[in-house]
Amino acid sequence: xCVRYVNQLGGRGLFTTVVxxxxxxxxxxxxxxxxxxxxxVVTLQLPPGAALSENELAAELGISRTPVRESLILxxxxxxxxxxxxxxxxxxxxxxxxxxxAQFLREAVELASxxxxxxxxAPDLVAELRANLAAQEAVDQDADAFFPLDEEFHHGLLxxxxxxxxxxxxxxxxxxxxxxxxxGLTENASMSVFRDQHEAVLDAxxxxxxxxxxxxxxxxxxxxxxxxxxxxxxxxxxFASNAGSVPTRRSxxxxx
Amino acid sequence: xCVRYVNQLGGRGLFTTVVxxxxxxxxxxxxxxxxxxxxxVVTLQLPPGAALSENELAAELGISRTPVRESLILxxxxxxxxxxxxxxxxxxxxxxxxxxxAQFLREAVELASxxxxxxxxAPDLVAELRANLAAQEAVDQDADAFFPLDEEFHHGLLxxxxxxxxxxxxxxxxxxxxxxxxxGLTENASMSVFRDQHEAVLDAxxxxxxxxxxxxxxxxxxxxxxxxxxxxxxxxxxFASNAGSVPTRRSxxxxx
DNA sequence: ACACATGCGCTTACATACAAGCGCCGTACT
DNA sequence: AGTACGGCGCTTGTATGTAAGCGCATGTGT
Numbered sequence: 001x002c003v004r005y006v007n008q009l010g011g012r013g014l015f016t017t018v019v020x021x022x023x024x025x026x027x028x029x030x031x032x033x034x035x036x037x038x039x040x041v042v043t044l045q046l047p048p049g050a051a052l053s054e055n056e057l058a059a060e061l062g063i064s065r066t067p068v069r070e071s072l073i074l075x076x077x078x079x080x081x082x083x084x085x086x087x088x089x090x091x092x093x094x095x096x097x098x099x100x101x102a103q104f105l106r107e108a109v110e111l112a113s114x115x116x117x118x119x120x121x122a123p124d125l126v127a128e129l130r131a132n133l134a135a136q137e138a139v140d141q142d143a144d145a146f147f148p149l150d151e152e153f154h155h156g157l158l159x160x161x162x163x164x165x166x167x168x169x170x171x172x173x174x175x176x177x178x179x180x181x182x183x184g185l186t187e188n189a190s191m192s193v194f195r196d197q198h199e200a201v202l203d204a205x206x207x208x209x210x211x212x213x214x215x216x217x218x219x220x221x222x223x224x225x226x227x228x229x230x231x232x233x234x235x236x237x238x239f240a241s242n243a244g245s246v247p248t249r250r251s252x253x254x255x256x
Numbered sequence: 257x258c259v260r261y262v263n264q265l266g267g268r269g270l271f272t273t274v275v276x277x278x279x280x281x282x283x284x285x286x287x288x289x290x291x292x293x294x295x296x297v298v299t300l301q302l303p304p305g306a307a308l309s310e311n312e313l314a315a316e317l318g319i320s321r322t323p324v325r326e327s328l329i330l331x332x333x334x335x336x337x338x339x340x341x342x343x344x345x346x347x348x349x350x351x352x353x354x355x356x357x358a359q360f361l362r363e364a365v366e367l368a369s370x371x372x373x374x375x376x377x378a379p380d381l382v383a384e385l386r387a388n389l390a391a392q393e394a395v396d397q398d399a400d401a402f403f404p405l406d407e408e409f410h411h412g413l414l415x416x417x418x419x420x421x422x423x424x425x426x427x428x429x430x431x432x433x434x435x436x437x438x439x440g441l442t443e444n445a446s447m448s449v450f451r452d453q454h455e456a457v458l459d460a461x462x463x464x465x466x467x468x469x470x471x472x473x474x475x476x477x478x479x480x481x482x483x484x485x486x487x488x489x490x491x492x493x494x495f496a497s498n499a500g501s502v503p504t505r506r507s508x509x510x511x512x
Numbered sequence: 513a514c515a516c517a518t519g520c521g522c523t524t525a526c527a528t529a530c531a532a533g534c535g536c537c538g539t540a541c542t
Numbered sequence: 543a544g545t546a547c548g549g550c551g552c553t554t555g556t557a558t559g560t561a562a563g564c565g566c567a568t569g570t571g572t
Contacts, residue, residue, distance in 0.1 A: 028526090029525075064528070065526095066527065073330065077333070084553085086532070086535095088552085101422050104368070112368070113364075166360060169361060169425065284555070286556090310523085314557095319556080323555080325525095340523085342524050344522085
């Protein structure tokens with residue numbers, strides 16, 4: 001086998017910015033479609049079980065099937081979409097197993113990260129976290145506004161430890177967890193509780209009490225589990241049943 | 257916006273096997289290409305910096321560009337390939353940052369997993385791990401045979417704790433780490449050391465000494481780092497320089 | 513000799529055409 | 543009435559065609 005081997009000149013500075021982006025390369029059509037579809041799925045605007053036709057989406061977005069299809073493939077690798085060859089593509093139902101997996105992964109990463117927070121964290125990062133906490137208080141009771149702030153806060157904690165590049169991995173793995181959280185939060189608003197937990201974790205960290213920070217973080221991360229079972233009882237059709245149910249084409253129009 | 261919502265009949269048993277597979281759906285051409293390309297990349301058969309032309313690969317594999325292109329997109333999301341629009345696709349150089357990220361992620365997951373190993377693990381899983389250790393000893397000094405066993409051992413430890421579904425996430429994140437490991441192992445054979453460390457971890461686990469297991473596991477997981485710097489000095493062209501060097505099209509034929 | 517402009521060849525991005533398979537539904541038969 | 547069968551319409555998978563852009567080489571002017 002012959003492989004073309006490319007030596008490097010470098011220093012052109014041409015792709016230096018692109019290289020730093022680990023996801024999709026540039027502002028391509030595929031990137032736009034992927035971002036939009038992912039947003040619709042994690043915000044439940046596209047509910048679990050919804051059919052995603054490549055043709056329909058292409059027509060709606062005014063483009064061809066190719067970028068739509070490639071986006072669906074990416075989403076399927078994330079587990080947010082299931083593609084059944086020659087049958088159809090569907091928003092995956094929330095899988096309790098995957099929720100638990102993401103919970104475990106997140107706990108492992110975020111708790112381990114706490115151990116790597118330096119004694120004197122970067123002041124600008126701390127200021128950002130404080131501002132974020134203030135914003136969390138301001139938007140109380142608005143789940144759509146609270147969620148991005150929540151995400152940014154946890155991402156910020158990873159940055160504090162120098163592990164910010166692990167965040168994308170966590171994000172990719174917790175799509176099911178996020179949807180379950182969103183289901184829980186829109187029903188009963190426990191956002192103020194979460195905000196206070198965030199603040200407690202940060203305070204413990206800044207006073208150097210890592211043991212307390214770990215305990216508080218663990219408690220915080222597990223708070224969502226109490227909700228999920230209740231949500232599952234209320235809306236079982238959004239969850240995957242372990243019996244192996246499968247979507248069919250019998251469809252109902254739903255408007256939002 | 258109108259979304260088609262699909263209610264579920266289920267119980268057909270048609271897709272039940274497919275549903276359990278979180279990756280690519282079936283035995284499609286794309287799946288075969290993806291598996292093959294990923295194998296070539298992580299085994300360094302396709303070395304970091306190698307140019308990957310959609311046309312060339314399609315011709316070599318006797319298929320069209322479409323499945324090749326989709327495989328490259330998937331690999332690019334894993335970070336093993338970099339796609340520069342209108343320029344070319346290249347096997348990404350080993351990024352020390354990503355190696356460190358994967359190391360952190362792996363440590364976090366595998367150490368946390370140890371805490372969840374039950375007091376009386378499933379005997380069949382333990383037997384598998386023992387058999388794996390024996391096999392590791394048998395293939396000593398053969399890196400290509402050792403690596404799959406190593407992977408299976410760590411995967412097996414996760415199964416012991418009931419967290420086997422987290423393994424794919426770790427695998428996806430540690431492509432750069434694996435390539436660095438392979439570079440280190442093919443030069444000086446420390447496989448017997450690693451095997452003994454594996455056994456020590458398992459022994460500590462089975463006698464219920466989690467603290468020792470954690471320490472041993474941490475030591476084991478960090479053993480690779482000593483090698484990577486040395487490898488980087490020997491083969492800097494395989495690593496990404498932080499200065500932002502970029503592959504160009506000046507190519508040299510390399511045969512293997 | 514060196515700097516610069518221009519065209520060619522390659523690349524990927526996107527669009528379209530064709531192929532193959534599954535599920536639904538109508539029909540005919542029992 | 544119930545069941546088996548076959549066509550039809552939809553789906554995704556693959557192949558191919560078109561468009562646009564970058565890099566390098568070449569040639570030209572200074």
